[in-house]
Amino acid sequence: MALKRALFIAGPTASGKSALSLRLAEDLNGVIINADSMQVYKDLRVITARPSEAEEAEAPHKLYGFLDxxxxxxxxxxxxRAMEEIETAWAAGQTPIVIGGTGMYFKVLLDGIAVIPDIPDDIRRSVRNRCAAEGSEALHEELMAVDGRTATRLAPGDSQRICRALEVYLATGKPISAWQAETAPGPMKAHDEAGEVVKVVLDPPRDVLYDRCNRRFDLMMQQGALEEVQALMARELDPSLPLMRSLGVPQLIAYLRGGLPYDDAMEDAKMQTRRFAKRQLTWFRNQFGDWKRLPAQLSESAYGDFVNKNIKNPLTE
Structure with missing residues (x-):
């Protein structure tokens, strides 16, 4: 009888996740489930490196481009949504392959997330405006007085998380650390503890990753990234939306509006992509210490050895 088994593949941008997932899906009767926070949106297929239509035709792809x-x-x-797709794949006798670069998605699926009430808009605006005017260091000191546990683990310059923690306290009267302590396990936790989840991080050498980031951005431009961003601009969406801050988008918007020369926009976009990839590498190494490590490129023998030892043999009793 087939066991319930899922494969989680995390890795930084441009590390070769998509190519590996396609190969695994073919070998394992797999369903590829997106775990990238930008690829959930339908607007920017090219610049978010969403699988092409041809790639999507090679294997079932879920949670790609399903949101506006x-x-x-x-x-x-x-x-x-991911758990629904995993359950559907299992019911069909398929292997769910959850793949992406958003580490928090994997963490929530496995470890859960604190159920915190919605923050009123006036509180959020007030905190954000204060941060802009006073600086994150001042708010960090304030947070230390009401939620020392959270403040201790946050750098004074981590404005986003500092603001979030203060917003939660001001809105609920309860520190975010207390909310997090009450977190229920994620929907995949029991499966992970039962050994049904194979967890892999692609961990390429930094110089290789940086080169791939540069070359991929050049390829994106050839494939129509600029036209995609131009169409997105025409929608006049709120600039604070996640998609509007996707890698490369702010720089291309600046170029299209005449505020940044083309070459400068390209260099800045590539630099921000490399920096983001570096942060991802660091995050995965710190947070996913028990996950298996793989290089970005696997030889035929290394790929076969990995699949046989970690995936194929455990898939059947």
Missing amino acids: GSEVCSAAFWAE
Whole structure:
């Protein structure tokens, strides 16, 4: 009898996740489930490196391009949808392959997320405006007085998380650390503890990754990234939306509006992509210490050895 087994593949941008997932889907009767926070949106296929239509035709792809760019996809919402797709794949006798670069998506699916009430808009605006005017260091000191546990683990310059923690306290009267302590396990936790989840991080050498980031952005431009961003601009969406801050988008918008020369826009976009990939590498190494590590490129023998030892043999009793 077939066992319930899922394969999680995380990795930084441009590390070769999509190519590996296609190969695994073919070998394992797999369903590829997106775990990238930008690829959930339908607006920017090229610049978010979403699988092409031809690639999507090679194997079932789920949770790609299923939301409009005007929406916000929370990790909790994604985890609910991902679990539905995993259960559907199991029911069909297929192997769910959850793949992407958004580490928090994997964390929520496995470890859960604190159910915190919605923050009123006036509180959020007030905190954000204060941060802009006073600086994150001042708010960090304030947070230390009301939620020392959270403040201790946050750098004074981590404005996004500092603001979030203060917003939660001001809105609920309860520190975010207390909310997080009450977090229920994620929907995949029991399967992970039962050994049914194979967890892999693609961990390429940094110089190789940076080169791939540069070359991929050049390829995106050849494939129509600029035209995609131009169409997105025409929608006049709120610039604070996640999709509007996707890698390369702010730089191309600046170029299209005449505020940045083309070459400068390209260089800045590539630099921001490399920096993001570096942060992803660091995050995965710190947060996913028990996950298996793989290089970005696997030889035929290394690929076969990995699949046989970690995936194929455990898939059947």
